[in-house]
Amino acid sequence: MRFMIIVKATKDSEAGLMPSTELLAAMGAYNEELVKAGIMLAGDGLHPSTKGARIRFDGEKRAVVDGPFAETKELIAGFWIWQCKSWDEAIEWVKRCPNPMTGPSEIEIRQIFEAEDFGAEFTPELRAQEERVWAEAKKNAG
Amino acid sequence: MRFMVMVKATTDSEAGAQPTQELLDAMMAYNEELVKAGIMKGGDGLQPSSKGARVQFDGAKRSVVDGPFAETKELVAGFWLWECKSLDEAIAWVKRCPNPMPGPSEIEIRPLYELADFGEIVTPETAATWDRLKTEIGDKS
Numbered sequence: 001m002r003f004m005i006i007v008k009a010t011k012d013s014e015a016g017l018m019p020s021t022e023l024l025a026a027m028g029a030y031n032e033e034l035v036k037a038g039i040m041l042a043g044d045g046l047h048p049s050t051k052g053a054r055i056r057f058d059g060e061k062r063a064v065v066d067g068p069f070a071e072t073k074e075l076i077a078g079f080w081i082w083q084c085k086s087w088d089e090a091i092e093w094v095k096r097c098p099n100p101m102t103g104p105s106e107i108e109i110r111q112i113f114e115a116e117d118f119g120a121e122f123t124p125e126l127r128a129q130e131e132r133v134w135a136e137a138k139k140n141a142g
Numbered sequence: 143m144r145f146m147v148m149v150k151a152t153t154d155s156e157a158g159a160q161p162t163q164e165l166l167d168a169m170m171a172y173n174e175e176l177v178k179a180g181i182m183k184g185g186d187g188l189q190p191s192s193k194g195a196r197v198q199f200d201g202a203k204r205s206v207v208d209g210p211f212a213e214t215k216e217l218v219a220g221f222w223l224w225e226c227k228s229l230d231e232a233i234a235w236v237k238r239c240p241n242p243m244p245g246p247s248e249i250e251i252r253p254l255y256e257l258a259d260f261g262e263i264v265t266p267e268t269a270a271t272w273d274r275l276k277t278e279i280g281d282k283s
Contacts, residue, residue, distance in 0.1 A: 002186070004186065004188055004218075004221070006218065008216075018260060018263055019260070019263065020263070021263050021264070021265060021268070024260065024263060024264055024265075024268050025265065025267070025268045025271075028268045028271040028272055028275070029271070031271075031272075031275050032271060032274075032275060035275050035278050035279060040275075040279060041279065042184065042223070042279060043279075044144070044146065044223075044254045044255065045254065045255040046146055046252040046253070046254060046255065047252060047253045047254070047255060047259075049250075049252065051229070051252070051253050052229075052250060052251050052252040052253065053229060053232075053233055053250075053251050054248055054249065054250045054251070055233065055236045055237060055239075055248070055249050055251075056246070056247075056248050057239075057241040057242070057243070057246060057247045057248065057249070058241075058246040059241070062236075062237040064233055064237075069250075071215065073213065073216050074150075074213075074215050074216050076146075076148070076218070076252070079146070079221075081184075081186070087195070091195060091197065091206055094197045094204075095197060095204040095206075097197075097199075099199040099201070100199070101199070104198070104199060104200040105198075105199045106196055106197070106198050106199065107196065107197045107199070108191075108194060108195070108196045108211075109194055109195045109196070109197070110188045110189065110191065110193070110194045110218070111188070111189040111193045111194065112186045112187070112188060112189070113186065113187040113188065113189055117189070118160065118161075118166070123163075126166055126167065126170055129170050129174070130170060130173075132174075133170065133173045133174050133177050133182075136177040136178075137173075137177050137182050137183060137184055137185070138184075140177065140180055140181075140182065140183050140225070141183040141184060141223075141280070
C-alpha cells in the first residue's frame with residue numbers, strides 16, 4: 001500500500017522559521033531509517049505559502065490568487081510518499097518520527113489511489129497510457 | 143524550480159465520487175503533455191480522508207485520530223511534483239489543467255525547499271546524509 005504522509009503547516013513554518021541544526025540532523029537520521037526499511041519513496045519540504053499561489057477553477061474560468069494564505073490549518077509544510085504493508089505499519093512509523101516542528105504539530109496519513117481502485121472506468125487503453133506516462137515521468141525524475 | 147502542485151479536496155472527492163471516463167481521459171492527456179514538456183516528475187490521487195488518520199505531536203506524546211476529517215478545505219485530493227523555470231510557468235500550466243472536479247475546485251502551487259535554502263543550519267554530516275538518501279531514493283524510482 002502506498003501512502004502520502006503530510007506534515008501540516010504551523011505558524012512557525014508559515015513564518016518561514018528555519019529548522020534547527022538538531023532537527024535537520026534528526027530528520028536526516030529518521031529518513032535514513034525509512035529508506036533502509038524500504039518505506040520511503042520520496043519526500044520534500046515546502047516553502048511557506050507566501051511563495052505560492054492558488055488557481056480557482058469554475059467551468060472555463062481560471063482565477064489566480066497569490067499567497068500567502070491565512071488559514072494555516074489548510075496548508076502543508078512537507079510530505080513523504082511511503083510504501084507500507086498496512087495502515088498500522090504507516091501509523092507506527094509516523095509515531096517514531098521526530099516532532100517536525102518546534103511546538104505541537106500534526107502529521108496526516110492518506111492512502112494513494114492505485115489503478116485497480118478505479119474499477120471499470122479505467123479502461124485497458126487508459127491503463128497503458130498511464131503506465132507510459134509514469135515511465136516517462138520517472139525518467140524526468142532521474 | 144521544483145513545485146508541489148496540489149488539488150484541494152471537495153465534498154465530491156471526500157464522498158469518494160469516482161471520476162468520469164471523460165475526466166480520466168482528459169487528465170491523462172494533460173499528464174502526457176506535462177511529461178513531454180519535462181515538467182512532471184510524479185503525481186498521485188489520494189483516497190478520501192475516511193481512509194486516513196492523523197498523528198498529533200506534543201513533546202514526546204503521539205495521539206492517533208482516525209479519519210474522516212470534517213474540514214474539507216484542510217484536505218488534499220491529489221498532487222503532482224513539477225520542475226518549472228518559475229512560479230509563473232507553473233501557474234500557466236495549472237491554468238491549462240482540466241477542472242479536476244465535477245464542480246468548482248482549487249489547485250495550490252507551492253515551491254519545494256532545496257538543501258541550499260537552509261544555508262549554514264545544515265552541517266556537512268547532515269548534507270552528506272541527505273545527498274546519500276537522495277541517491278538511494280532516486281535509484282528506487
